[in-house]
Amino acid sequence: MTGDTYAEATTPDGIDALARRAQDGDRDALELLLGAIRPRALNVCRGVLPYTPDAEDACQEALLNIANKIGSWGGRGRFTTWMHVVAVNSARTTYRRMKNQAVPADPQATGSHERPDPRTTSVIAGTRxxxxxxxxxxxxxxxxxxxxxxxxxxxxxxxxxxxxxxxxxxxxxxxxxxxxxxxxxxxxxxxx
Missing domain, CATH: 1.10.10.10 (Winged helix-like DNA-binding domain superfamily/Winged helix DNA-binding domain)
Structure with missing residues (x-):
């Protein structure tokens, strides 16, 4: 892809055009679309999951969901708005899955550490x-x-x-x- 083609693919109109082509089954357009929106999707996921590896996992899930469900974008609004919602939902799903898989540390094994407040501390990254x-x-x-x-x-x-x-x-x-x-x-x- 040339620099001009990439710049065009990252404009809102260019992204919408790629999404329409991808909906019509154009695999190359889908690959270009996913590459163009990945940074945006990762930023959305970082907004929910501040620990970078968690955000990257959620972003990957979001891109897979976008690729598999691109037909559900109705075309009424911008594709990036629809992508935003998919990325938020993927990040929240990743958070729930990680929270459910987390194993609390054994306080007896490491000494007398106070247990963090679960309402304000991530079980994943130790952040608020x-x-x-x-x-x-x-x-x-x-x-x-x-x-x-x-x-x-x-x-x-x-x-x-x-x-x-x-x-x-x-x-x-x-x-x-x-x-x-x-x-x-x-x-x-x-x-x-």
Whole structure:
């Protein structure tokens, strides 16, 4: 691929064009598309999983999901908006899988270390991931609030982009984000 072709493939219009060609079965277009969006997908995953190897695993899962489910992109909005949602969901899935596989350390084996607060400490990377824990908690009873809230408050997408992506009226999206924030606030404060 020449420099001009690559630059064109990384513009929003170029990415949309590659995605349409990939949907039509063009394998070369799919490979170019995945290469063009990988840095973006990795950044999305890093926003959820700050430990680089975890983010890279989630990014790989996101790219596989994109390749396998490219036909589900409706073409209503930008492909990158759809890709954003797939990457967020892949990162959250990777986090859940790693959390479920984590084995707590034996406090007797290493001495008298205090156990970290699971609401604010990642079982994977030892970093603060209380937002993910809050989203997990909210999702149990109010799953409709989680995706719009993450897309708005973590990834900074506009209300209009979110409404287009999830296929809901703009007023509904704003209300879901407002209610999601109200539910998340006390969970993020911790037990101070």
């Amino acid at each position: 991931l209380d937002l993910l824990e809050a989203m997990e908690s909210i999702e149990r009873d109010h799953p409709q609030f989680v995706e719009p809230l993450l897309l708005r408050d973590v990834y900074g997408m506009s209300y209009e982009e979110i409404a287009e992506q999830v296929g809901a009226p703009l007023g509904t999206i704003k209300a879901q984000i407002h209610h999601g924030r109200k539910l998340a606030r006390p969970l993020l404060r911790g037990s101070e």
